[in-house]
Amino acid sequence: MPAQELEILESHACFGGRMARYEHPSRHCQGPMRFAIFIPPHQPGEKLPVLTFLAGLTCSEETFMIKAGAQRYAAELGLILVAPDTSPRNTGIAGENDDWDFGSGAGFYLDATQAPWQAHYQMFSYVTEELPALIARNFPMSAGVQGICGHSMGGHGALVCGLRRPGQYQSLSAFAPVSAPSQTPWGQKAFSRYLGDDTRQWLAYDSLELLKSSGQQHPPILIDQGRADPFLEAELKTEYLETLNDPQIILRWHETYDHSYFFISSFIGEHLNFHARHLGAVPRSPAHD
Amino acid sequence: MPAQELEILESHACFGGRMARYEHPSRHCQGPMRFAIFIPPHQPGEKLPVLTFLAGLTCSEETFMIKAGAQRYAAELGLILVAPDTSPRNTGIAGENDDWDFGSGAGFYLDATQAPWQAHYQMFSYVTEELPALIARNFPMSAGVQGICGHSMGGHGALVCGLRRPGQYQSLSAFAPVSAPSQTPWGQKAFSRYLGDDTRQWLAYDSLELLKSSGQQHPPILIDQGRADPFLEAELKTEYLETLNDPQIILRWHETYDHSYFFISSFIGEHLNFHARHLGAVPRSPAHD
Numbered sequence: 021m022p023a024q025e026l027e028i029l030e031s032h033a034c035f036g037g038r039m040a041r042y043e044h045p046s047r048h049c050q051g052p053m054r055f056a057i058f059i060p061p062h063q064p065g066e067k068l069p070v071l072t073f074l075a076g077l078t079c080s081e082e083t084f085m086i087k088a089g090a091q092r093y094a095a096e097l098g099l100i101l102v103a104p105d106t107s108p109r110n111t112g113i114a115g116e117n118d119d120w121d122f123g124s125g126a127g128f129y130l131d132a133t134q135a136p137w138q139a140h141y142q143m144f145s146y147v148t149e150e151l152p153a154l155i156a157r158n159f160p161m162s163a164g165v166q167g168i169c170g171h172s173m174g175g176h177g178a179l180v181c182g183l184r185r186p187g188q189y190q191s192l193s194a195f196a197p198v199s200a201p202s203q204t205p206w207g208q209k210a211f212s213r214y215l216g217d218d219t220r221q222w223l224a225y226d227s228l229e230l231l232k233s234s235g236q237q238h239p240p241i242l243i244d245q246g247r248a249d250p251f252l253e254a255e256l257k258t259e260y261l262e263t264l265n266d267p268q269i270i271l272r273w274h275e276t277y278d279h280s281y282f283f284i285s286s287f288i289g290e291h292l293n294f295h296a297r298h299l300g301a302v303p304r305s306p307a308h309d
Numbered sequence: 310m311p312a313q314e315l316e317i318l319e320s321h322a323c324f325g326g327r328m329a330r331y332e333h334p335s336r337h338c339q340g341p342m343r344f345a346i347f348i349p350p351h352q353p354g355e356k357l358p359v360l361t362f363l364a365g366l367t368c369s370e371e372t373f374m375i376k377a378g379a380q381r382y383a384a385e386l387g388l389i390l391v392a393p394d395t396s397p398r399n400t401g402i403a404g405e406n407d408d409w410d411f412g413s414g415a416g417f418y419l420d421a422t423q424a425p426w427q428a429h430y431q432m433f434s435y436v437t438e439e440l441p442a443l444i445a446r447n448f449p450m451s452a453g454v455q456g457i458c459g460h461s462m463g464g465h466g467a468l469v470c471g472l473r474r475p476g477q478y479q480s481l482s483a484f485a486p487v488s489a490p491s492q493t494p495w496g497q498k499a500f501s502r503y504l505g506d507d508t509r510q511w512l513a514y515d516s517l518e519l520l521k522s523s524g525q526q527h528p529p530i531l532i533d534q535g536r537a538d539p540f541l542e543a544e545l546k547t548e549y550l551e552t553l554n555d556p557q558i559i560l561r562w563h564e565t566y567d568h569s570y571f572f573i574s575s576f577i578g579e580h581l582n583f584h585a586r587h588l589g590a591v592p593r594s595p596a597h598d
Contacts, residue, residue: 033537033565035575089378089574248322276322285378286324 026158029054035095036061039085048142048150049108055151056085058101059159060094061304067162069299070100070155071292074147074174074181077206078125081105084171087281093289097296098304100161104151106174111140121206122213128201129170129177130225132214141214144225148181148188167191167295171284172251173198173206179227179241186238191298193242193291195284196249200228200257207255228260231269241269242294244287246277315447318343324384325350328374337431337439338397344440345374347390348448349383350593356451358588359389359444360581363436363463363470366495367414370394373460376570382578386585387593389450393440395463400429410495411502417490418459418466419514421503430503433514437470437477456480456584460573461540462487462495468516468530475527480587482531482580484573485538489517489546496544517549520558530558531583533576535566 031040037060046053062068071094073084084090084103094101107127110116113136116123132141155161168189170178175197182192201207202222211222223229231238245258252258262271277283296303320329326349335342351357360383362373373379373392383390396416399405402425405412421430444450457478459467464486471481490496491511500511512518520527534547541547551560566572585592 032567032569032571033535033563033575034571039571086376086570089381091571091574092378092381092578246322274322278321280321281375282321282323282328282380285380286322289381 025154034058035091037091037095039091041081044154046108046146046150048146049140051108051111051140053108053146054081054105056081056103057155057159058085058091058094060098060100062098062160067160068098068100069165069167069296069301070102070152070161071167071169071295071299072102072104072147072151074129074168074170074177075103075106076170076172076174077106078120079106079174080125083281087285088288089285090288090292093292096303096305097292098301099292099296099299100155100159102151102155104147107143108140113137113140122210126173126210128173128207128210128214128225129180130211130214133221134214134216137214143177144181147177148185152188164188165190165299167193167299169193169291169295170197171195172256172279175243176201176207176227180225180230182241183227183230183234183238184224189239191295192239193294195244195287195291196246196251196256196279197227197243197258198256200226200260202226202229204255204257228257231261231264231266236266236268238268240298242291243269243271244274244283244291245271246274246279246283248276249279249283251279314443323347324380326380326384328380330370333443335397335435335439337435338429340397340400340429342397342435343370343394345370345392346444346448347374347380347383349387349389351387351449356449357387357389358454358456358585358590359391359441359450360456360458360584360588361391361393361436361440363418363457363459363466364392364395365459365461365463366395367409368395368463369414372570376574377577378574379577379581382581385592385594386581387590388581388585388588389444389448391440391444393436396432397429402426402429411499415462415499417462417496417499417503417514418469419500419503422510423503423505426503432466433470433473436466437474441477453477454479454588456482456588458482458580458584459486460484461545461568464532465490465496465516469514469519471530472516472519472523472527473513478528480584481528482583484533484576484580485535485540485545485568486516486532486547487545489515489549491515491518493544493546517546520550520553520555525555525557527557529587531580532558532560533563533572533580534560535563535568535572537565538568538572540568
């Protein structure tokens with residue numbers, strides 16, 4: 021099925037479907053990008069909704085597919101899962117590998133405007149335009165039927181993509197999102213270097229600000245947040261979203277859960293059910309061979 | 310709950326229960342050993358059956374808990390999951406880290422008899438005696454109610470432990486086990502160095518030979534094997550087990566599946582159900598907070 025534009029890195033049977041990783045040349049990021057995809061069991065010719073998952077700092081396109089245990093639910097619900105990498109890699113930009121919270125593995129899902137990063141770090145356009153078009157060309161994607169989900173930096177990314185492109189995504193969800201990056205250290209470090217010192221430019225990538233200005237006109241949002249998350253107080257500020265009293269946001273607090281994929285795996289089934297409902301996915305019995 | 314003998318390395322809420330890793334001094338292995346454990350949601354004072362999972366070459370006590378997606382099923386079924394490391398580590402034995410298929414990460418779940426390995430590599434006694442006793446002392450384990458499962462080298466380990474200690478385990482299962490290690494390269498390399506050149510000594514750690522001599526008097530066994538497994542022909546020889554026509558062995562072939570944890574995750578739920586049934590586990594509704 022995949023055409024020449026995709027190089028396959030690995031492929032495995034999984035829950036009656038197939039999980040694979042690919043590399044392709046990216047127009048927006050001006051270099052090779054990688055993503056993982058899970059195609060659930062389906063009928064020939066059948067088109068399926070797509071749920072994109074954006075991972076957090078230090079992760080890659082592999083992390084979600086290995087750690088979250090989502091394929092089992094996606095197989096039952098008939099959802100394609102797509103997991104892009106968290107940044108361009110090996111761009112040659114000096115210092116790209118110096119920090120774990122900036123550069124490689126930390127693209128923050130924005131379109132950088134500042135040199136030298138703007139030449140490659142165009143993750144917002146990559147995730148919202150280039151990658152979905154690539155998926156639609158090469159896999160049995162139901163055109164225009166998409167949800168987006170993410171964790172931590174990727175939770176920020178999922179909310180920002182969905183809030184800025186409300187016509188493109190029918191459902192949004194996040195685990196422990198960086199909710200107000202303009203006000204917190206990871207976000208301030210990244211935004212100042214990717215977007216520059218004019219903090220007005222930052223607001224276009226700040227979920228709290230986007231939600232304030234949305235007039236509650238946005239796709240339905242599900243957010244899970246652990247109270248034992250060590251990043252909650254300094255970096256996430258998930259409680260700020262609660263102050264919006266937005267009926268389109270379901271924010272669930274979990275007393276004992278932390279920031280790990282053990283938290284994500286515990287609730288990913290409920291997120292997939294939430295997206296499947298809003299995307300009109302057609303549940304099926306898992307068909308192991 | 311854990312007493313002084315255990316040092317906790319990490320702990321996470323997971324599916325309404327808790328997943329943790331510990332280090333402890335091992336009497337049999339003469340040094341520190343690590344294991345991971347998942348305790349499902351349970352009532353105060355309730356005792357639960359234990360399923361031990363033995364991982365394959367190059368893996369550690371972390372692999373299964375991160376990649377297999379088993380906690381979800383264990384939470385529903387009321388099973389404790391225990392995953393030991395695959396060998397002693399940092400013993401100081403010369404060459405222990407030289408090979409990926411021998412020494413560190415490759416203990417083969419046997420009691421070595423040959424110098425210098427016998428001083429530390431006592432994984433059979435560790436897994437069947439020391440570790441279950443440690444678990445029983447420190448966690449809500451139902452005494453004497455145990456199953457054992459494993460993958461590849463760990464599938465070999467699970468079958469060998471269960472066949473040599475049939476009174477101790479009520480159910481055995483394996484994914485893609487090294488079924489006849491006396492006849493295949495990984496096994497021959499390991500057995501010759503851990504057990505010496507007298508191949509009669511190898512038979513005590515060879516599942517095929519143990520099954521032949523068991524007179525079909527052993528706990529029920531479930532085995533899953535993918536036909537797309539690249540190690541099947543040279544290293545696993547799972548088809549040899551079919552020739553035994555043993556009604557106590559359920560051997561299932563899967564056309565498209567390979568040797569990866571994507572294969573394991575696809576069928577781990579059925580393995581946990583198999584063990585739960587034989588161990589008399591009491592299913593429960595997952596109790597997220």
